[in-house]
Amino acid sequence: MHLNRGLQLMVFALVLGLAAGGVTDAVTEDEANTISIVERTVNSVVFITNIQTVRQGFLGVRQVARGTGSGFVWDTRGHVVTNFHVVENGDAFMVTCPDGCNYRARLVGGEPAKDIAVLKIQSPGDNLVPLTTGSSRGLRVGQKVIAIGNPFGFDHTVTTGIISALGRSIEGYGGVTIRNMIQTDASINPGNSGGPLLDSSGRLVGMNTMIYSRTGSYSGIGFAVPVDTIRRIVPQIIRYGKVIRPGLGVAFLSDAYARRFNLEGAVIVEVPAGSAASSAGIQGMRRDSSGRLYLGDVVVKIDDIAVSSFDDLFNALDRYRVGDMVTLELKRQGRRRRVRFRLVESD
Secondary structure: OOOOHHHHHHHHHHHHHHHHHHHHHOOOHHHHHHHHHHHHHHHHEEEEEEEEEEEOHHHOEEEEEEEEEEEEEOOOOOEEEEOHHHHOOOOEEEEEOOOOOEEEEEEEEEEHHHOEEEEEEOOOOOOOOOOOEOOOOOOOOOOEEEEEEOHHHOOOEEEEEEEEEEEEEEEOHHHOEEEEEEEEOOOOOOOOOOOEEEOOOOOEEEEEEEEOOOOOOOOOOEEEEEHHHHHHHHHHHHHHOOOOOEEOOOEEOOHHHHHHOOOOOEEEEEOOOOOHHHHOOOOOOEEOOOOOEEOOOEEEEEOOEEOOOHHHHHHHHHHOOOOOEEEEEEEEOOEEEEEEEEOEEOO
16 A cells, blocks of 8 residues: 555654654653652742942942852742852842742841851742752762752753762861761752752752862862751841851961961960950960960860861851850860860850
8 A cells, every 4th residue: 555645744743753752751760750850849949140239430330240149949938048159249139030030139147157148039929939858967978969050040950960978078168167068970060059959859958069170160079068057057047147156255366377386276366354265264365565475275175076276166066056065175385174164156
């Protein structure tokens, strides 16, 4: 039997359509999982534009885009979580949702030492879908993860990979180490910062923050702030505009200077008069009448945690709350002593 040309073309088109449909439906279980997660979370990931006010000669004051990044919806009240470095030095912020709607946002507050910040959308609509938060405590190396963000301005780019390592320590804002970072090989590029890292159930397990690269381009090593850190810090920022950190209420020598003089421990520079530390007999550095500088107390241990630098002490204090009683081991002029101390709110 011979078909006329018109019928042949119809049959050919039908075969192509069936083949195309077959290919579209022939996804693997892992692919179907990724597609499902992306479809469920697409309305939770936003594009953030950092706007800065600048004076340009006779043109007067203008607002210009300083940079862009990613973020994710935290709650239905309009709070959006992102990296601190995404919003740093911004005077205004624009949040763009997947449906193309743009919202003005204000900075609620941030914790630079953990590279976390919170924005609040002004007059949020009804289309904000918060992410479901998971836990980073039970993560395992080799586990599948999905990163969503806006690298190079390409909105809602999806990359997949695995957790390459856990417990990484990376130097963050101001030279303070961010510890317990998640390392992943899911592609993270400029603009991905602040976007979510999701597990195979679509739960938030981290916030994509930085890459390790000698050239500035993606090299298969990315880092994310763990969600357990985010869950601890974000509610405080929303409530107080900052993180309520415990501390000693004293000033410390920077680690850069301490290393220069081969000093080990958290070196106390100044103890305010009338402070709890002063009442506990803790002393800072002092000068004699000739201007010579003498060391005071150096913190070398807090409870059972060894302290070899201010960075160690700063991160150790993450385990405590304001008002907790601790045992400090102090070194002064070669002698060590222990002091019971109640932690105060740090500036």
